[in-house]
Structure formats: C-alpha cells, structure tokens
Amino acid sequence: MLAPCIRIPAGTVHDPPMLEKSPHSKVTINDVAEKAGVSAMTVSRVMRNQGKIAPETRAHVLKVIRQLNYEPLSSARNLSGAYSRTIGIVIPYANDFREFRHGYEYEYALLIGALNVCKSHDFAVNIIETRDSNDVNLLVKKVLARQIGGYIVPAPASEYLDLLKTLKAHKLAFSTISAHDQTDSDLTVLADERTATQALTQKMLDLGHRRIAFIGGAPERRASVERQAGFLAAIHAHPDRDRIVYALHDCTAFFDDGLETGLRVLSQPQSQRPTAVQCLTDDIAAGVIAAAHRLKIPMPEGLSICGFDNFGLARKLSPALTTASLPAEDMGEAAALQVIDALEGRARQSVTTLPCKLVVRESIASAPLD
Numbered sequence: 001m002l003a004p005c006i007r008i009p010a011g012t013v014h015d016p017p018m019l020e021k022s023p024h025s026k027v028t029i030n031d032v033a034e035k036a037g038v039s040a041m042t043v044s045r046v047m048r049n050q051g052k053i054a055p056e057t058r059a060h061v062l063k064v065i066r067q068l069n070y071e072p073l074s075s076a077r078n079l080s081g082a083y084s085r086t087i088g089i090v091i092p093y094a095n096d097f098r099e100f101r102h103g104y105e106y107e108y109a110l111l112i113g114a115l116n117v118c119k120s121h122d123f124a125v126n127i128i129e130t131r132d133s134n135d136v137n138l139l140v141k142k143v144l145a146r147q148i149g150g151y152i153v154p155a156p157a158s159e160y161l162d163l164l165k166t167l168k169a170h171k172l173a174f175s176t177i178s179a180h181d182q183t184d185s186d187l188t189v190l191a192d193e194r195t196a197t198q199a200l201t202q203k204m205l206d207l208g209h210r211r212i213a214f215i216g217g218a219p220e221r222r223a224s225v226e227r228q229a230g231f232l233a234a235i236h237a238h239p240d241r242d243r244i245v246y247a248l249h250d251c252t253a254f255f256d257d258g259l260e261t262g263l264r265v266l267s268q269p270q271s272q273r274p275t276a277v278q279c280l281t282d283d284i285a286a287g288v289i290a291a292a293h294r295l296k297i298p299m300p301e302g303l304s305i306c307g308f309d310n311f312g313l314a315r316k317l318s319p320a321l322t323t324a325s326l327p328a329e330d331m332g333e334a335a336a337l338q339v340i341d342a343l344e345g346r347a348r349q350s351v352t353t354l355p356c357k358l359v360v361r362e363s364i365a366s367a368p369l370d
Contacts, residue, residue: 027068027069027070028070029043029044029070031068031070032061032064032065032068032070035064035067035068036060036061036064038057038061042057042061043061043065046058046061046062046065047065083143083146083149083150083173083343084143084146084147084148084149085122085123085124085149086123086124086125086126086147086148086149087114087118087123087124087125087126087148087149087150087151087152087336087339087340088125088126088127088128088139088142088148088150088151088152089110089111089114089125089126089127089128089151089152089154090128090130090139090151090152090153090154090157090163091107091127091128091129091130091154091157092129092130092131092156092157092160105309105311105312105328106309106311106326106328107154109311109328109329109332110152110154110177110328110329110331110332111125111127111332112329112332113328113329113330113331113332113333113334113335113336114152114332114333114335114336115332116329116332116333117332117333117336117337117340118336118340121340123149123336123340126148128142128148128151130157130160130163133162136160136162136163136166137166139151139163139166139167139172140166140167140170140172143170143172149173149339149343150172150173150174150175150339150340150342150343151167151172151173151174151175151339152174152175152177152332152335152336152339153167153174153175153176153177153179153185154176154177154178154331154332154335155177155178155179155180155221155222155223156221158176158177158178158179158180158185159179159180159220159221159222161181161184164176164179164184164185165184167184168184168185168186173187173339173342173343174187174339175187175188175189175334175335175336175338175339175342176188176189176335177189177190177331177332177335178190178191178222178223178331179222180220180221180222180225182351186350187335187338187339187342187350187351188350188351188352189331189334189335189338189351189352189353189354190222190351190352190353190354191326191327191331191353191354191355191356192353192354192355192356193222193223193226193227193230193308193324193326193356194226194227194229194230194233195230195355195356196230196308196324196355196356196357196358197226197227197228197229197230197231197234197278197308197324198230198231198233198234198237199230199234199324199358200230200278200306200308200322200323200324200358201230201231201234201235201278201306202234202238203306203322203358203360203364204276204278204304204306204364205234205235205238205240205244207276207304207364207365207366207367208366208367209274209275209276209304209367210240210243210244210245210275210367211244211245211246211272211273211274211275211276212235212244212245212246212274212275212276212277212278213246213247213248213249213265213274213276213277213278214227214228214231214246214247214248214249214277214278214279214280215249215251215258215261215262215265215277215278215279215280215284215288216249216250216251216252216253216257216258216261216279216280216281216284217248217250217251217280218250218252218253223280223308224280227278227280227308228248228280231246231248231278232246245274247265247274249261249265251284253280253281253283253284254283254284254287255283255284255286255287255290256287257284257287258279258283258284258285258286258287258288258290258291259287259288259290259291260287261284261287261288262277262287262288262289262290262291262292263291263294263295265277266288266291266292266295266297266303267295270370271370274303275302275303275304275367275368276303276304276305276306276364276367277303277304277305277306278306279305279306279307279308280308281307281308281309282307282308282309282310282311282313282314282317282321282323283307283309283313284307285305285306285307285314285317285321285323285363286307286313286317286321288305289305289317289318289319289321289363292305299319299363300319300362300363300364300365301365301368302368304322304363304364304365304367305321305322305363305364306321306322306323306363306364307321307322307323308323308324308326308356309323309324309325309326310323310324310325310326310357310359311326314359314361315361317363319361319362319363320361320362320363321361321363322358322359322360322361322362322363322364323358323359323361324356324357324358324359325356325357325358325359326356327354327355327356327357330354331354334352334354338352
C-alpha cells in the first residue's frame with residue numbers, strides 16, 4: 001500500500017523550529033509518525049529504504065527525523081546520508097561474459113574481495129548486468145531511488161566508455177577496475193601487469209632464450225596493452241637485444257585460441273620457431289602447452305612457457321606453469337573501499353595500483369642448444 005502523500009499548501013512555507021529536548025528524553029518511532037502525519041510502518045520503511053514511498057513523503061519523514069533527533073541504533077548510520085548501503089558490481093550481459101571468460105575465477109575473486117570489505121562496513125553487494133544504453137540508464141535510476149549507493153565497474157565492463165561517461169555525468173560514486181581509459185573515472189584500481197610481464201620475460205631472456213614470442217592480445221583491453229608493453233620493455237632493455245628475434249601474435253584470451261596459434265607458431269622449422277613463449281593469460285598458455293604436446297616438443301627442455309593470472313589452472317598443467325598472480329580479490333577490496341569512502345565523504349587515493357607477484361614453476365628452463 002502506498003504511503004499517503006504529504007500536501008503542503010501554496011504560499012510561503014517556513015520550516016518548523018527545531019525542538020528542544022531534555023538530554024534524558026527519548027523520542028520513539030510513534031512520535032516521528034505522529035508529527036509527520038504518517039504511520040509508524042511508513043517511518044520504518046523510510047529508514048530501511050524499503051517499499052514504495054512517494055519521494056515527497058520520504059523527504060518529509062527524513063526531515064522530521066532530523067528535527068526530533070530520532071536516531072535508533074539500528075538505523076542511525078543510514079539516516080546520516082541520502083544513499084543506500086548496497087554496492088552494485090557491474091558485469092556485462094551474462095552470455096557475453098561467459099564468452100569472454102571460460103572460467104569464473106576472476107569474477108569470483110573480485111566478488112569475494114568486495115564482499116569482505118562491504119560486510120565489515122555494513123554494506124550489501126548486488127551484481128548487475130548491463131547490455132545496452134537502457135541498462136546503463138537503469139544504473140543511474142537505482143542510485144536516485146536509493147536502491148544502490150555506488151558501483152564497482154570491473155573489466156570488461158570498465159571498457160564500456162559510454163557506461164563510465166553516464167555514471168560520471170550524474171556524479172555517482174563508482175570505481176573502475178582495470179579500465180583501459182581512466183579519463184571518465186575519478187576512482188580506479190589497477191594491477192601493475194606491465195612490470196610483472198617484463199619480469200617474466202626477463203627470466204626467459206636470462207635463461208638464454210633469443211627466439212621468443214608473445215601470444216594473445218586485443219588492443220581495446222588494458223590487460224593486453226600492458227602485458228604486451230611489459231614483454232617489449234624486457235626485450236628493448238636487454239643488452240643483447242640486437243640478437244633477439246621476437247613476434248607478437250594477437251588472439252583472444254581462450255584455450256582454443258592458444259592451441260590454434262600455438263600449432264601455427266610452433267610448426268615452423270626448429271631453427272626458426274621460438275624457444276620461449278610469453279602468453280597473455282594462463283588459459284592461452286594451456287593451449288600452447290597442448291600444441292607443444294601435440295607436436296611432441298619437450299617442455300621445458302625444448303620450449304619455455306609463461307602465462308599470467310595464476311588462477312587454479314596454472315598449477316594443474318604439465319609442466320606446472322610459471323606465471324604472475326593477478327590480485328583480483330585485493331582489487332575488489334580496494335574498489336569497494338574507494339566507493340564506500342566516497343559515499344561517506346572520506347578522501348581516498350584516486351588511483352590504487354597493486355603489484356602482481358611472480359610464481360615460478362617448472363615450465364621454464366635454459367634455452368636449448370641449436
């Protein structure tokens with residue numbers, strides 16, 4: 001049932017004076033309801049931000065609550081600001097997301113990180129899909145209706161520039177994770193993928209590899225750009241760079257692409273094929289390893305391989321994969337803190353960059369003798 005609408009007569013309206021209360025007086029929810037001219041249930045729903053309450057009624061009830069200094073312990077924090085204590089995590093349309101990620105380790109880790117922080121700050125988490133401009137506009141409406149306080153927008157959703165522009169234009173609290181372009185995001189969380197990839201590539205160069213390939217990448221993805229840049233930085237900084245033969249092979253981030261590209265790259269004559277491969281993801285590396293097995297190339301004696309992400313797959317491969325850990329759970333935590341601090345008026349570092357730890361396993365060895 002809709003709460004009654006409060007009608008204010010036309011003409012000059014003066015705010016009622018603040019009530020003076022004894023320090024020992026105790027205002028009840030019934031006192032608020034009586035002064036506001038609504039039911040106690042309506043006051044309760046306003047405080048809990050539940051039910052269909054007319055905006056005028058909500059504003060009037062909140063005004064009376066402030067006038068009476070009514071602050072029940074269970075809802076005092078909710079009354080101090082006009083925002084919901086729910087953080088939305090924006091993902092692409094589920095079918096598109098399944099196509100982008102064949103496993104769910106990445107999004108699960110982000111969610112766990114966000115949940116850890118939100119739980120400790122008495123916030124809830126809601127996952128919201130986006131498909132088109134209508135869905136983007138719905139994100140704005142959810143904040144205006146106090147259904148959502150602010151948003152975490154992780155990659156790949158953070159690549160949707162129109163989404164970020166819309167959120168920023170409405171001055172909503174949101175943090176991006178791994179956005180390719182941070183222009184439209186005042187708060188963002190990044191991983192130092194470039195430095196980690198450079199270190200992985202450097203390890204293979206230090207093992208004597210001079211024919212080396214990078215497999216995987218799409219120019220519109222921040223991860224692709226940063227990881228390829230790290231690969232190239234290692235080569236260009238090496239004192240023996242004039243003798244290094246390298247190539248970049250673009251493909252999407254999946255096992256099947258790694259297998260197909262790996263078969264093509266590794267089918268070259270032995271004197272020309274790479275002796276080391278840096279892969280964009282562990283999933284691609286698994287495909288390249290499968291290609292090497294199919295071509296009967298011994299690993300790591302005849303081929304060294306590194307990946308990136310260090311989710312569950314890396315340690316299950318044969319040989320176990322040398323890789324770098326994408327700190328997805330920590331990124332979810334950092335983004336949640338940024339949004340909560342923005343909602344509660346606390347300053348926080350606008351860009352948080354987290355390191356990616358190297359994990360060395362059995363998939364790399366000294367370069368084979370030609």
